[in-house]
Amino acid sequence: DTEVTQTPKHLVMGMTNKKSLKCEQHMGHRAMYWYKQKAKKPPELMFVYSYEKLSINESVPSRFSPECPNSSLLNLHLHALQPEDSALYLCASSRTSGSSYNEQFFGPGTRLTVL
Amino acid sequence: DQQVKQNSPSLSVQEGRISILNCDYTNSMFDYFLWYKKYPAEGPTFLISISSIKDKNEDGRFTVFLNKSAKHLSLHIVPSQPGDSAVYFCAARYHGQNFVFGPGTRLSVLP
Numbered sequence: 001d002t003e004v005t006q007t008p009k010h011l012v013m014g015m016t017n018k019k020s021l022k023c024e025q026h027m028g029h030r031a032m033y034w035y036k037q038k039a040k041k042p043p044e045l046m047f048v049y050s051y052e053k054l055s056i057n058e059s060v061p062s063r064f065s066p067e068c069p070n071s072s073l074l075n076l077h078l079h080a081l082q083p084e085d086s087a088l089y090l091c092a093s094s095r096t097s098g099s100s101y102n103e104q105f106f107g108p109g110t111r112l113t114v115l
Numbered sequence: 116d117q118q119v120k121q122n123s124p125s126l127s128v129q130e131g132r133i134s135i136l137n138c139d140y141t142n143s144m145f146d147y148f149l150w151y152k153k154y155p156a157e158g159p160t161f162l163i164s165i166s167s168i169k170d171k172n173e174d175g176r177f178t179v180f181l182n183k184s185a186k187h188l189s190l191h192i193v194p195s196q197p198g199d200s201a202v203y204f205c206a207a208r209y210h211g212q213n214f215v216f217g218p219g220t221r222l223s224v225l226p
Contacts, residue, residue: 004158031212042119042204042216043159056212090158103149104214106158 004107006091012113015081021110023074023091032074033104034066035090043090049074050096081114088112118142119207119217127223134192136220138205141186145207145215150179150190152201153219159204163190195224 004025013019023032031050035043048056049068063085065077074091088111092104120139128134138148146167151159165172165179165188172179178191192199205217 033214042218044216045214048212050212092158103161103164105161106151108156108158 004091004093004105006089006107006110008110009108010111010113012115013078013081014115015083017081018077018079020078021076021089021091021112023076023107024072025093025105025107026072027093027105028071028095029093029105030071030096031094031102032068033092033094034074034076035092037088037090037109039087047076078112081112083114086112086114117218118145118215119205121203121205121217121220123220124218125221125223127225128195130197130224130226131194134190134195134199134222134224136190136192136203136205136222138188138190138217139186140188140207142207142209142215143186144209147208148179148181148188149206149208149214150177151204151206151216152199153204154201162203192222195222197224197226200224 007022033048034046037043045058046060047066052068063080067075088109090109091107094102094104118141149164150162153159163174163177163179165181170181181188200223202219202221204219208214
């Protein structure tokens with residue numbers, strides 16, 4: 001299985017809602033990533049988990065809360081978002097991070113719209 | 116400040132010819148470079164990579180060249196096929212986990 005899956009595919013939420021994005025991989029990868037991609041822009045790194053521990057938070061607002069319950073799952077909890085948070089949210093995984101040269105495998109993304 | 120630049124937003128190439136996509140970077144701490152292809156409504160797909168200690172890596176129709184002194188890398192696709200039409204992102208890594216993507220180049224391969 002060389003796939004990263006993300007659910008839901010699309011999500012529309014109001015600014016007072018609480019929702020979660022889910023990501024799953026069964027490749028035995030120990031590094032997992034959340035990216036945000038706005039239209040016609042490159043993906044921007046948000047969070048990195050390495051061996052289920054948060055290792056990078058790229059100054060992301062606290063209304064985004066990541067969680068890595070186990071080595072296969074990565075969640076992104078959303079609360080009190082703003083319309084400008086509307087974007088494609090991409091999850092990725094790699095064998096490890098650090099000095100190894102490992103490519104990232106990306107999921108198809110969740111298209112989020114905040115009303 | 117863009118650390119990874121792809122100065123050509125788009126490129127059109129005839130089928131069977133060579134496609135050359137360019138990428139420039141500013142951060143000398145980058146140690147690993149990757150190229151991804153992205154179709155609409157899909158996540159990026161890894162194509163090929165190169166570590167900073169090498170100057171060339173080849174995989175089938177895809178070759179990546181790295182010129183460290185110029186802080187420049189390029190992706191060559193030979194021969195180009197219509198199925199190669201997509202957005203190509205150059206990405207670079209530093210500190211083991213930080214990945215920075217360029218803005219992308221849209222490649223159109225014309226039959």
